[in-house]
Amino acid sequence: MKIQSKRKPYDDINITPMVDLTFVLLVIFILMTTAAIQGVKVNLPKASSSVSLAQPTTKxxxxxxxxxxYLDTFPVTLDELESELRTLKSATPEFPVVIKGDRxxxxxxxxxxxxxxxxxxxxQIGLVSERVRSS
Incomplete structure (x- = not known):
C-alpha cells in the first residue's frame, strides 16, 4: 500500500525569521555602538597627593x-580621640561618624x-543598633 502525499512545493519564501534576525542584529549593533562611546580621551594630570577623594571616610x-x-579598631583615650577627630576634621570637614556602644x-x-x-x-553622627527580629 502506497501512501500518496499531496505536498505542494513552496512557491514563496517566509521572511518572518529573517526580519526577526534583522531586528536582533540591529539591537545588538545599537547596544555595542553606544557602549563603545565613552567620551573624549584626555591625559589627566596627576595630583600631588595620593589620597583618593572617592574613598569613604566614615569613622x-x-x-x-x-x-x-576604640577609633575604628584602635584603642584610644578621650584626649587621643579628640585629637584624631580634629585631624580628620581638618582634612575632610564633612565626614560621618558612627558610634557603636555595647548593650x-x-x-x-x-x-x-x-x-x-x-x-x-x-x-553627621549615627548610632548603631541591631535590628529587632519579629517572630
Missing amino acids: AITVDSAGQI VSQYGRIMEVLDVCGRVGIT
Missing part, C-alpha cells in the same frame, strides 16, 4: 562593655564620646 567609634573607646556599656561613657564629637564640630 567608627566603639565603646565596649568595659568602657574602653551593657555605661551611658555616661557614650555621652562623653558624643561630647567630644560636639566639641570637634562633627555634625
Whole structure:
C-alpha cells in the first residue's frame, strides 16, 4: 500500500525569521555602538597627593562593655580621640561618624564620646543598633 502525499512545493519564501534576525542584529549593533562611546580621551594630570577623594571616610567609634573607646579598631583615650577627630576634621570637614556602644556599656561613657564629637564640630553622627527580629 502506497501512501500518496499531496505536498505542494513552496512557491514563496517566509521572511518572518529573517526580519526577526534583522531586528536582533540591529539591537545588538545599537547596544555595542553606544557602549563603545565613552567620551573624549584626555591625559589627566596627576595630583600631588595620593589620597583618593572617592574613598569613604566614615569613622567608627566603639565603646565596649568595659568602657574602653576604640577609633575604628584602635584603642584610644578621650584626649587621643579628640585629637584624631580634629585631624580628620581638618582634612575632610564633612565626614560621618558612627558610634557603636555595647548593650551593657555605661551611658555616661557614650555621652562623653558624643561630647567630644560636639566639641570637634562633627555634625553627621549615627548610632548603631541591631535590628529587632519579629517572630
